[in-house]
Structures are given as C-alpha cells and as structure tokens.
Amino acid sequence: MTQPDQQAPDLAAELHALLERLDADLAAAHNAEEARAAAAKLLGKKGALTALQKKLGTLPAPERPAFGASLNRAKDDAASRLENRLTTLEREAFERSLSGPPLDPTLPPRGLPHGHAHPLMSTMHDIVDIFGRMGFQVAEGPEVEDDFHNFEALNFPPDHPARDMQDTLFVDAPGNLLMRTHTSPVQIRTMLAQQPPVRVVIPGAVYRHDDDATHSPRFFQVEGLLVDDHTTLADLKGCLTLFVQEFFGADVSVRFRASFFPFTEPSGEIDCRCVVCRGKGCRVCKGSGWLEILGCGMVDPAVFRHVGYDPEKWQGFAFGMGVDRLAMLRHGMSDIRLLYENDLRFLRQFQ
Ligand code: DAH
Numbered sequence: 001m002t003q004p005d006q007q008a009p010d011l012a013a014e015l016h017a018l019l020e021r022l023d024a025d026l027a028a029a030h031n032a033e034e035a036r037a038a039a040a041k042l043l044g045k046k047g048a049l050t051a052l053q054k055k056l057g058t059l060p061a062p063e064r065p066a067f068g069a070s071l072n073r074a075k076d077d078a079a080s081r082l083e084n085r086l087t088t089l090e091r092e093a094f095e096r097s098l099s100g101p102p103l104d105p106t107l108p109p110r111g112l113p114h115g116h117a118h119p120l121m122s123t124m125h126d127i128v129d130i131f132g133r134m135g136f137q138v139a140e141g142p143e144v145e146d147d148f149h150n151f152e153a154l155n156f157p158p159d160h161p162a163r164d165m166q167d168t169l170f171v172d173a174p175g176n177l178l179m180r181t182h183t184s185p186v187q188i189r190t191m192l193a194q195q196p197p198v199r200v201v202i203p204g205a206v207y208r209h210d211d212d213a214t215h216s217p218r219f220f221q222v223e224g225l226l227v228d229d230h231t232t233l234a235d236l237k238g239c240l241t242l243f244v245q246e247f248f249g250a251d252v253s254v255r256f257r258a259s260f261f262p263f264t265e266p267s268g269e270i271d272c273r274c275v276v277c278r279g280k281g282c283r284v285c286k287g288s289g290w291l292e293i294l295g296c297g298m299v300d301p302a303v304f305r306h307v308g309y310d311p312e313k314w315q316g317f318a319f320g321m322g323v324d325r326l327a328m329l330r331h332g333m334s335d336i337r338l339l340y341e342n343d344l345r346f347l348r349q350f351q
Pocket of ligand 1: 318
C-alpha cells in the first residue's frame with residue numbers, strides 16, 4: 001500500500017484553481033487568438049501545467065503515477081475547454097457575418113458559367129440557317145453507308161477514277177459498307193423517300209483517309225438539293241451567290257468555274273474573293289485572290305433515273321461545301337486540327 005499522498009490535496013486544489021481561471025479567461029476571450037493565449041498560460045512551454053510537470057521528477061517515486069495522471073487529466077481537460085471555446089467563437093463569428101449589412105438585391109448576379117457551341121457547329125448552324133430562310137428543310141442520313149448510296153446511285157461507275165478522289169474508308173464487315181465520303185448519299189435517300197418538289201440541306205460528318213493541316217479524317221459538310229420543274233442554272237447561281245453573301249458579307253464577289261462531279265451536269269465550283277486579303281493575294285488564297293468555297297451543278301439525269309424521277313419532267317441543282325473550311329476561313333484559322341483537339345484555351349475564343 002502506498003502512503004496517503006501528501007501532495008495530492010494540494011495538487012487537486014491547484015489544478016482545480018488553474019482550470020477555473022482558464023474558464024474565466026476563455027469566457028473573456030473575444031477571438032481565437034485570445035482564447036489560445038489563455039490556454040497557453042497552462043499548456044504552453046512556460047505554462048503552469050508544464051511547470052508542474054517539471055516538478056514530477058523531484059517527487060518520491062511512489063507519488064509520481066498519481067501526480068502524473070492528475071496532470072494529464074488536467075491537460076486534456078484544458079485542451080478540450082479550449083476546443084469548445086474555439087467552436088463557440090467560430091459559430092458566433094459566423095452568426096455575426098450573417099447579420100451583417102442587409103443583402104442588396106440590386107447588385108448584378110455573378111452568373112453561372114455556361115458553355116457555347118463549338119465553332120464547327122455554329123458555322124454549320126449558320127449555313128443551314130441561311131438555306132432555311134430560302135425554304136430548304138433539313139435532311140439527315142447514316143454515316144455508315146453502302147456502295148449504292150455513296151457511289152453507284154450518284155453515277156460513279158464501279159471503276160471510275162472519280163472514286164479514287166474520295167479516299168474511302170471501308171468498313172471491315174460483311175455488306176460492302178463504308179464510311180460515307182460525302183453527304184451526297186442523302187440526296188439519294190431523300191429522293192427515294194419523297195416525290196418532287198425537293199428542297200433540302202443536309203448537314204453532317206463525313207470520312208476520308210486524309211490527315212494533315214487542312215484535312216481531318218472526319219470532317220463536316222453541308223449538302224443541298226433542289227428539284228422542281230423549270231429549274232435552271234440561273235436558279236443555282238442566284239441561290240448560291242446569295243448564300244455566299246449572307247455568310248461572308250454582301251460586298252464579297254463570287255465567280256463560277258467549270259468542274260466535274262459524276263452526279264451533276266454541268267458541274268461547277270464557286271470561289272469567293274479572298275476574305276483575308278480582299279483579292280490582293282495572300283497565304284490563305286495561295287496568291288490567287290480567290291477561295292474555293294463549294295462544288296455544285298445541275299443534277300445529272302442519270303441520278304434521277306436511279307431514284308425513279310422522270311428527267312424529262314424534273315430538273316434540279318445540288319451543291320456541297322466543307323464546313324471545316326468555311327469555319328477556318330471565317331475565323332482565320334490555319335490548322336484544321338485545332339478544331340478537333342478540344343483545347344478549351346482555343347475553344348473559349350468562340351464564346
Ligand atoms: N460531294 C462532293 C464532294 O464531297 C461535293 C459536291 C459537289 C456536292 C457538287 C454536290 C455537288 O451536291 O453538286 O466532293
């Protein structure tokens with residue numbers, strides 16, 4: 001049995017008094033800093049409890065455990081009183097902040113961050129919108145096509161060199177499937193599905209095995225098809241000149257050049273005055289002063305025969321343009337890959 005501890009009553013009373021004083025100091029503290037300073041008077045390097053702890057070694061061995069235990073309890077007690085006070089002070093500060101100056105509902109809102117269309121999609125939308133105002137409706141078709149719709153019905157004979165120009169990606173599956181190389185197959189699908197008159201624009205993705213600064217293996221086109229009676233080359237010229245001027249500006253002049261496409265006869269291409277140098281000649285127009293914008297022509301009677309339209313009764317014109325190219329020209333971009341990298345630093349410029 002250990003002797004009754006001589007120190008114990010004194011120590012208990014002393015600890016009690018210290019904690020009482022701590023309570024009073026904490027209650028008087030106005031903020032976390034003052035509360036911590038009050039606790040440091042006990043717990044700090046030069047604190048009262050720390051000083052008592054130093055006495056531990058001077059006590060007779062049997063008395064040490066009880067003394068140490070009391071001290072530890074007092075330290076824990078002091079630390080938790082400090083924590084409680086800090087929590088209270090924090091809550092009080094928060095409540096004070098809520099009861100601050102009244103809300104000003106006339107301040108402008110911060111606004112939620114919101115996204116925007118990709119420059120390719122907004123360009124495509126603008127193109128479709130211009131034709132929409134001229135009475136064209138939107139038609140769509142599958143991106144995986146068959147030879148009939150992508151080539152044969154469009155008057156590409158099986159071994160014709162015009163097929164070579166299309167850099168076709170074939171699908172490695174039964175059924176002679178391919179990734180459509182242009183939006184023109186939707187002309188065929190539209191005509192097979194309805195009788196004239198036809199007036200459609202066809203936006204969509206197309207695929208070719210081509211990959212450099214101006215070619216992406218997946219890119220976008222907008223196709224157009226108009227079929228009616230008494231349709232002439234003059235209608236084509238008027239419609240497409242209006243389109244170019246709506247898209248690039250009324251002061252941009254256009255020129256028509258003869259060209260070749262299997263599904264139109266005659267075929268042409270439309271150039272517009274370079275929107276970068278206004279015709280003087282620059283890097284973008286490769287010094288020519290003109291930019292190639294789209295292919296077009298009067299629908300070949302052979303195409304009408306493939307879809308069961310009477311070529312004696314109906315005429316039409318068609319056109320196709322690259323959305324990527326138009327977006328690049330409109331925004332002065334030199335590398336098509338920027339459009340597909342999804343780099344937000346680039347895309348945010350088109351907000
Ligand atoms: N399909 C052609 C291409 O991708 C573009 C084209 C040219 C479409 C003339 C047409 C057209 O409808 O009449 O190369």
